[in-house]
Amino acid sequence: MHDLPRRAVTAIVFVAFVLSGLMIHEYGFLLLMLVIHTGCLWEYYRLVSSQQEYSAAQRRISTIYSITAGTIIFYLLATGFRFLPYVNEYIYFFTIPLLLGFLVVEMLMKSTFPLRNAGLNVLGILYITFPLSMGVFFPYAHEKGAWFPERSGLMLGIMLLVWANDTMAYFTGSLIGRNKLFPSVSPGKTWEGFAGGLGSAILSGWLLSQFFHQFNTLGWMTVGAIVAVTGTLGDLVESMIKRNAGVKDSGTILPGHGGFLDRFDAFIFCIPFVFVFYMIVLLLK
Secondary structure, eight states, X not given: OTTHHHHHHHXXXXXXXXXXXXXXXXXXXXXXXXXXXXXXXXXXXXXXXXXXXXXXXXHHHHHHHHHHHHHHHHHHHHHHHHXXXXXXXXXXXXXXXXXXXXXXXHHHHTOSSHHHHHHHHHHHIIIIIHHHHHHHHTTBOTTTOOBOHHHHHHHHHHHHHHHHHHHHHHHHHHHHOOSEEETTTEEEEEHHHHXXXXXXXXXXXXXXXXXXXXXXXXXHHHHHHHHHHHHHHHHHHHHHHHHHHTOSOSOSSBTTTBSHHHHHHHHHHHHHHHHHHHHHHHHHO
């Protein structure tokens, strides 16, 4: 816990940045998510590069195409209904040529292991681009591309629940953690920490229900539980990727927190599951 002051300062600055992006304007929200997406995707490709048989030139070409394709796919999936209304739902089919392009790039570069390389690159799109694009797509209406600020409140709620879970899991695990949760992947995580984070997320869900009305009280508490479970899985998956790459942090851009992927691994994993829960709630109404 020696780096707690540095973590706290970074968290305060970052919360201010996130709140400004969510609340000021729809383009601020888009820019916020685009920055998060690009940072996470860049770090992911750095982490998996050790598993790819590339020369220095091939790695540069692969990274440039991967980031470019990922950014275009993110933009298309996230904002197609708002900024490209005439394309409508067919916007999703425009992503297929970009995904097939990963195979073409490997072929043109005459890679030693083209399928493995392309598979890891496409996985980055599925792991990072698709979930984060859902986070931007969600506040828009299907028919006219209208902006729904109250729906962006759900994204803020998810972030707050992730932070509540992470913070309490960190403190509980540091103070009373004894039983390892998944030692082969993340030796520092404990069942006690998970329980503390779960309780904190559920309680925070109840608190959020007093201010945000996308769900009722039980719904928000359920979202808290979903965030705690899927967020922990997201942490473990990122730990697995880092362990495979032989590094402790995905980056160094956020003092006390590591990189973008270290900060948003749980958030990325939570979005699809909360989105599914939201759609189920709508169908049951």
